[in-house]
Amino acid sequence: MLLPEQIDFEGPFPCLSRRLRLGVVGGGRIAGMQAMAARLTDRWEVVAGAFSSDPVRAKSAAAEWYLPQDRCYASFAEMATREAARPDGVDAVMITTPNHLHFDSARAFLEAGIDVLCDKPLTNDLAEADALVELVQSTGCIFGVSYVMSCFPMIRQAREIVSRGGIGKINQIHVEFMQDWMTPDDFADAPHVKWRLDPAKSGRTSCVGDIGTHAAHLAAFASDLALTDLRAEFHVCGAPKPLEDTFFAWTKHAGEIPGTLMATRLAPGNRGGLRLRIFGSEGGLEWDLEECDRLKFNQFGAPDQIISRGHGHGVSPQVERLVLSARGFPEGVIEAWGNLYTEFAMAVAARRDGLELSPRYLGLPRVAAGRDGVRLIDACVRSNEARGAWVEIT
C-alpha cells in the first residue's frame, strides 16, 4: 500500500510509503519548473525522460537531470514501452511538449498503463481530446491536466466560499489573463515565441489555447459552474502574426449566468494578470495571480475582507492543507505546482492501492477539464469565424 490505512480527510495530505517515479516528456523552462515542484513535494523522483530527439541534447539532459543514459530516451514511444517493462519503471509522466505532440505521447503512456499529467491545452483537436477521455476511461489511468492556477490556496478558498453560499446566488463571472511578453513588434521570430504562433504546433489558436484555457478553467472551477456558451473575437495587435495574440469573449455559465473572458499578451505592464471576479447576490470574490496570497471577499454591506493564507484567519482546514509555509511567508507559483503534484501523487497512489479519492478531497483537474479547454478553443474559433456569433461549447 502506498497510502496509509486511515486517511484524515480534514487534515494534511498523508505521506506515501515510497516516492513515486516520474518521467519527463518534453523540456524547457516549464518542465524545469514542474520538476522543481514535483521534487519539492517529496512525493516524486524523476527517474526517466524523453527530453529530446537530438542525441547530443539528450545526452546533456541526462547529466542535467542526474539520470543514467539508458533512461534518457530518444522518443516517447520507446520510453513508454521500455519503462512499462521495467519493474522500477515510471509510475507517471509529465508531458510538457508543444501542444501538437500531447495526444500521441499521452496515448502511448496511457496504453502502457502509465499515469499522465499533461500540459494544457490538452490537444489541438477536439476528436483527439475525446479519444483521450475514452482512453482514460478504458485504461482506468489517472490523467491530470496542469491547470496550475486552480491549485493556489486562495482559489480553493474562493471555491469553498462559493459552495457554502458565501456570496449568494452568482450573478456575473469575469476572468481575464493579461500578459505583455509579446509586446515588441520584432519579437515574433524569437525561438520561444515562434512555435506559439505556428498553427502546425500551437493549433488553431495561440492566445486562447495558451492562456485563455487557464482563465476559463479558473472561472469554471472556482464558481463550480461550467461554461456553456460564448461569443468571441480574435485580434492581432501590433505586428502581423499568423494567430491571434488577443481575444475578447462574452460567456454564459450553467444557468445562463453572464460573464466576460479576455486574454492578451500585448498589455504592457501586465506580467501575470490573471484576474478572477465572481459577483453574487450577497457578495463578491476577487483574485489576482500577481497577488496570489490574497483573496478579496466582500459581503455586501460589510467592509471588504482580505483573506490571506494562514489557518484560523478565514482559511479552512481543507484549504490549509495546501499551504506549505508558515503564516506570513509569501508563496508563489512553484508552491501551486507543488499542490498539483501532491494531488496527482495522491490520485496515482490511490489507483495503485485500488482506491478512488473524491473530487472534493482532490481538486486535481482531470482529463474532462482538459477536454473542456479544447472545447473552449473550438468554440472560440467557431464564433470568431462567425463574426462573434453565440455558439454552444460542446
Add this chain to the structure above:
Amino acid sequence: MLLPEQIDFEGPFPCLSRRLRLGVVGGGRIAGMQAMAARLTDRWEVVAGAFSSDPVRAKSAAAEWYLPQDRCYASFAEMATREAARPDGVDAVMITTPNHLHFDSARAFLEAGIDVLCDKPLTNDLAEADALVELVQSTGCIFGVSYVMSCFPMIRQAREIVSRGGIGKINQIHVEFMQDWMTPDDFADAPHVKWRLDPAKSGRTSCVGDIGTHAAHLAAFASDLALTDLRAEFHVCGAPKPLEDTFFAWTKHAGEIPGTLMATRLAPGNRGGLRLRIFGSEGGLEWDLEECDRLKFNQFGAPDQIISRGHGHGVSPQVERLVLSARGFPEGVIEAWGNLYTEFAMAVAARRDGLELSPRYLGLPRVAAGRDGVRLIDACVRSNEARGAWVEIT
C-alpha cells in the same frame, strides 16, 4: 474684462476680476457636491436656483442655500426669463435634474443667452442632443458636460503621455465602471434608485446612460480616439428590473482599435471601480478611480512607473495646474469637480471677454462630447436589440 490681459498658458489658471454667478437647476446630493466644488474654486457664487416645483421644498432650499426667496424659482422656465432680465443675473447654470428634463431646461437657458453646465447623459433622445448641439452653435453659448472623470489630474497626464507617443501606437483600450450599490434584491424601490430604473425618466437605458457614458467618454478622452463602433448586450442581474443594471460591450475606436467597455452596479466590493487601461506598442497606462491620485505607466522593458500628483515628479506643468493641494496630500472627486468648474469658468469668462480658449488649454467636455454619450446609448440599445450585432456609433 473678466480675464487678465495676459494669460500664461503654461502656468496656473488666472484669477477673474469677479466671481461668476451660478444658478442651480435641480437638487440632490450631486447638486450639493457640484456646488461645493464650484465654491471651492472661488470663481463662482450660487445666486439663484430652481430647486423644486414644490413650494415648501423651494422655500427650505432658499434657507439652505442662503438665497433670497425671489431667486428661488418654481420652474426653470421662469428662472431663465427672470435671470436673463436682471443686470446681476446668473452667468451660467448647472443642470442636475433627472435625465428627461435636461433638454428642456438647457434649451431655456441657452435661448436666454445663459451658459450651461449639464449633467450626463445629455438627453434621453438623440434628436434632442442634436438640437442642443445646434442651439449651442447658434447661440454661441458655452455648454459644458459634467464628465467629471476626465478632470482628474492623472487622467490629463495619461492623455498627455498618449499624445506625445509615450506608449507608442495604441493597440487596445479597456474601460469598465463597476459599482455595487444596487446589489440588494429589495433595493429597486428605494427613492434614490427608482427613477434610475424608470424609462420615463432615465431613458432607454439605466446603467449605460448613468455610468457607461462616463466610462466611454473617459476612454475616448484619454486616448484621443473617438468611439466608432460597438456591440453590446444588456443584462439584468439579480432582481428583475425595467432596465439593465449591467452591460458588456466590445468597441472600436478610430483606426479600428479594438477594446472593451463594461459597467454594472451589481459588483459587490466595488464602490467606484472606474478603471481605464490603454495598451500601446511601446507601453501601457492604467488608472483606477478608487486610487485616483496614481497613474500606472509602463514603458515595455522598464519597471512600472507610478506617477502621482506633484510637480516635477513626472507631472507636467499643464497638469500641475489642476492640482489644488501640496504634493503628498491626497485629492478626491470634489477636487476633480473643482477642475471642471474652473475650466467652465475660464470658458464662460472668455466668452464674455470675446475670446475663445483652445481645447488643449481647457479640457472641459463640451456639448459634442455630451452628444457622443447619447450616441453611445443609442448604439448600445440598437446593438442589444440586434442580439449584440456590431453597430456604428452615429
Add this chain to the structure above:
Amino acid sequence: MLLPEQIDFEGPFPCLSRRLRLGVVGGGRIAGMQAMAARLTDRWEVVAGAFSSDPVRAKSAAAEWYLPQDRCYASFAEMATREAARPDGVDAVMITTPNHLHFDSARAFLEAGIDVLCDKPLTNDLAEADALVELVQSTGCIFGVSYVMSCFPMIRQAREIVSRGGIGKINQIHVEFMQDWMTPDDFADAPHVKWRLDPAKSGRTSCVGDIGTHAAHLAAFASDLALTDLRAEFHVCGAPKPLEDTFFAWTKHAGEIPGTLMATRLAPGNRGGLRLRIFGSEGGLEWDLEECDRLKFNQFGAPDQIISRGHGHGVSPQVERLVLSARGFPEGVIEAWGNLYTEFAMAVAARRDGLELSPRYLGLPRVAAGRDGVRLIDACVRSNEARGAWVEIT
C-alpha cells in the same frame, strides 16, 4: 439663532441661518487650501484679510480674494480692532502665518472677542501656549487648531473602533510622517523652505514642529490616550541645516503604553507618508494618509477588513456625517479641511447661540491639543539635548 432649535446628533451637521464671516491672517498655499475648504462647506465666507504688510501685495490680494481694499489690512492688529468694531465684522479668523507670529496674532483676535482657527505648531514657546490656553478660557472664545489629519472620516472611524473596545486593550502605538520634499542638497535656500529651517521663525525645531506635531496629535486623538513621556533624537540628513530634518522618538501614552514616533522630510518616494498603527490585545488598526479613504482593521483570528467610506459598510452614522461625496468617490485632504471648517463653524455658531457642543459630537481640535503639540516640541528638544533621555511631556 445660528443653529436650528433641534439638532439631530446622530445625523448630518445642521445648516446655519447665515454664512459665518471669516478673516484670513497670513497667506500662501496653505491659506489657499484652507480657504477652498472653508468655502466648500458653505458655512463660511471670506470677508477680510491681513495678507501682507507689503502694500503692493496687499492690494493684489484684495483682487485675488475679491475683497474691498478697506478690508485688506496691513497688520493683524489693525484688522482685529477694525473688524471687532464693525457690525458685519469677522466671526472668526484663520491664522496661517509662520509659527513665530501665531501667538501675537491669535492674542489680538481673542482679545477682540473673535474666534480663531490657528495653524500648528500653536507657538514656538511653551509660555505662549500656556498664555493662549488661559486667554481662551478667560475670553470664552472658540479656538481651533488645524490638526487636519484628525478630520479624515477613517481616522474618526478608527477612534470609534478603539473606544468601543474593537481592538481590546491597546498594546502599542506607532506613528510616522515620512516626506521627501527636502531631499535635494541644494534645496535649503528655496524660499518656501528657508523659513522652516530658520529658528527665528520656525522655533527650536523644524521637522518636529511642522509634521511631528501632526503625527503625535493623530496618535493621541485616535487612541484617546495622551502622550506622557518620550525620548527623542534629532538628525540632519544630507546637507547641513540649522535645524533637524528628521527625528526619531520612543513614546509612552497614558497607562505606560509604548510606541514609536518618527518624522522626516528626506525619505525619497514618500509624499504624504503619515502612517498610524494601533495594536491591541484583540486587533489592530492601520491608516496611511496616502490611502486616506481606507482603514485596515484586523480582529485577530479573522481576515483583515478594509473599511472604506460609505454608510452601512462598516462606517458609523457619526462618521458618515463627515463624508461629503457619494460612496465610491474618493475624497482627499481638502474634504478633511472642510470637515475641520464645518466643525469649527458649529462651535462658533454654538458660542454665538450661547450653547456648547460636546467633544464627542465635534472632534475639532482645541487650544489644549495645540498646547500638547508645543509640549511635544519642548519635550523633544529637552530629550535631544540630553542625548535621548526619557523626559516627561509637561
Add this chain to the structure above:
Amino acid sequence: MLLPEQIDFEGPFPCLSRRLRLGVVGGGRIAGMQAMAARLTDRWEVVAGAFSSDPVRAKSAAAEWYLPQDRCYASFAEMATREAARPDGVDAVMITTPNHLHFDSARAFLEAGIDVLCDKPLTNDLAEADALVELVQSTGCIFGVSYVMSCFPMIRQAREIVSRGGIGKINQIHVEFMQDWMTPDDFADAPHVKWRLDPAKSGRTSCVGDIGTHAAHLAAFASDLALTDLRAEFHVCGAPKPLEDTFFAWTKHAGEIPGTLMATRLAPGNRGGLRLRIFGSEGGLEWDLEECDRLKFNQFGAPDQIISRGHGHGVSPQVERLVLSARGFPEGVIEAWGNLYTEFAMAVAARRDGLELSPRYLGLPRVAAGRDGVRLIDACVRSNEARGAWVEIT
C-alpha cells in the same frame, strides 16, 4: 570535479556533476520548508538525519523522509561520527534545532569536516559564536547561516542599486519585522510558542533573536553598511512573559548613518511584516516581505518605479539568476530558501573542488554574519539593561 570547468559568472548557476548529500539535524516545520527548498534546487538529496532523540519519533521520521533506519540517528554526535566515516556520507547538514543546541551540533559536524547550514540566531552566547567563527576558519568548512530574507531576488536587486549609487549617499535606514501570531493572551503555553519564551532554550531574548536578527541582517546586507551601534528597549505587551515579545531600537550603520529597527509579534494584522526602507541623497528603496516580488525604487524628482522579477525589466542578469519561474509568476519564500540552498551548494561544491567563489557571486550569508546576529542580541540586551543607552555592537 563537482563544478564545470568554466563558470559563466554572469549567467545562471551551473549544474553540478552529482547531487550533494544533505543531513537534517532537528525537525519541525522550518526543517520541512528547508528540505522542500533543498530538493527544489535539484542540487541536494536528504540522505540522513538526527530528527529526534525519542526512538519512536526517530522511526516515524525515517518513514516520512524515506530513509533507512541506520541513517536516522539518535544524536547529532553519533550522526557526525558515522556519516564522516561513510564514503557516501553527508556533504553537509542543515541545523534547525532550538537555538541552544546550535553550537554543539555545528561544532560536531565542523570537526568532522562536514559543511553546515545553521539556523539563526547562530548561538545564544557570544563566546560560542566566536568559537564557531574560529572553527570555520581552522577547518576550512563552509558555514552558511539561514538568513533567508537576503535571498529574495528583489533584495539582491536593492543591494545592487545601492552599490551602483542608484540612491546616492545613504541617509537613513529603517527596518521592522511585525508579526502577530503571539497576540492571544492565552497563547504563551502553546508548544510551538513555549520554547521561544524559555530563556534556557531561546537565550537572553526571544523576539530580538528570532526576528530582530533577520531584520538587522537584511538592513546591513542590502545597504552594505554594517550595524555599529544601537540603543534598544524591550517590551512585554499583553500577557506577562519571561522574555520580550517586542523591542524598539535606534541604530547607527557604518559612517554614522542613523536608522531604526523594531520587531514585535503582537501586531494584529501583520503576518510577515518585514519591511526595509533605505533613503539616500538621490533616491529611496522600499521592500516588504508580504509583497516580496516587488521593489519600490524612487529616484527623487521622477515617478516611483516598481521593479518586479523578470529579466530586462529593471532586473540585472546577476539577480535574474535567482529567479526560478517565468516572468509574471509570483514567487515566495520557498523559492528564496531554494536560492539559499543553491548558493550553499555552489560553495560546498567549490570547496570540494578546491575553489573559492567570491561573495559578489554568492550572496550566501556566512558564519561572520551569524556572529553579527549574536552581537546584535548581546548589544540589545546590554542596552536594554542600561535603560536604552547607546552601546557599541562588538
